[in-house]
Amino acid sequence: MDMNFGDIPVKVTYSRRRTLSMKFDVTGTLMVNAPLRVSEAEVRSFLNEKSRWIRTNYVKVMDKAEKARSLSVEEGGRVLYLGEELSVHVGGTHRIFKIGNEISFPEGSSMESYASWLKSRAKEYLTVKFRNRAYEMGITYRELRITGAKSKWGSCSETGKITLSWHLMMCPEECIEYVVIHELCHRLYMDHSKEFWAEVEKRMPDYKKHKKWLDDNSYLMDVV
Ligand SMILES: [Zn+2]
Incomplete structure (x- = not known):
């Protein structure tokens, strides 16, 4: 069901679930998940109850949508590389x-051209950075893969397979460093326990700042 909550478009999806939940998609549509047989009036009263949350998060999501739109491969546009804005x-x-x-593109280039450029740079940059850091920390791993993941910056499996998203190439170097350290510390602790975070902090005392930057800018994974 589609409806509006003031100026905000709302899309309600029904499924077998017990409670109402909601989140914004990247365009600023409020996606509501509702149990079967919940009426429109009930959805509305839920939204009214949560209006403070909706207001705060709508502003955030619209700011991000605007930032995302402002990145483009056209004369006078700008793109991000290692946290730096390039004209x-x-x-x-x-x-x-x-x-x-400044960055120059051939005629007819698009965001996909930029994406493949980032990918090719990522292969060398992330691999070297990861290998060096692992050596320095004395931590082993089985395999490193550079992927196009759009939901997380990096991952580490039980068996020591690490992935890093090439989208990291848009982020500041310290943030990339943080993700590398984070995944390597998972070789010591597979969870996000107190011990794990203590290990991260030991290697990077100001990691919280970089983690926050990545959390706030995760929309970059949807830009290209
Ligand atoms: Zn983790």
């Missing part, structure tokens, strides 16, 4: 290259 030029070249804080 985009299009045309006059057959390949993508970066000079200082």
Whole structure:
């Protein structure tokens, strides 16, 4: 069912569940999950109860949507690389290259061109960074894969298979460093226990700042 809550579009999905829950999608539509046979009036009173949460999060999600829209591969546009904003030029070249804080794209390039450029850079950059850090920490792993994951920056399996998302190439270097340390510390603790976080903090005392940046900017995984 589609409805509106003031200016906010709301999409209600019914399923076998016991309680109402909601979250915003990247475009600012409020996605409500409702148990079967809940009436529109009941959904509305739920939304009214949660109006403070809705207001706060709507502002956040719209800010992110605007930031995401402002990244584009067109003359005068901008993209992110290692946390730095690069001004985009299009045309006059057959390949993508970066000079200082400017980046040039061939005519007809799109966000996909930027994505494949990020991917190819990620292969070397993330692999070297990870390998060096693992060596320095004296931690072993089985395999490192660079993936296009859009839900998490990195992962570590029980068997020591690590993944890092190439979307990290848009993030500041300290944030990448934090994800690398985070995944390596999972080789010592497979959970997010107090011991695990103590281990992370030992390697990176100001990790909370970088973790927050990544949490606040996870929309970047949806940009390309
Ligand atoms: Zn973790």
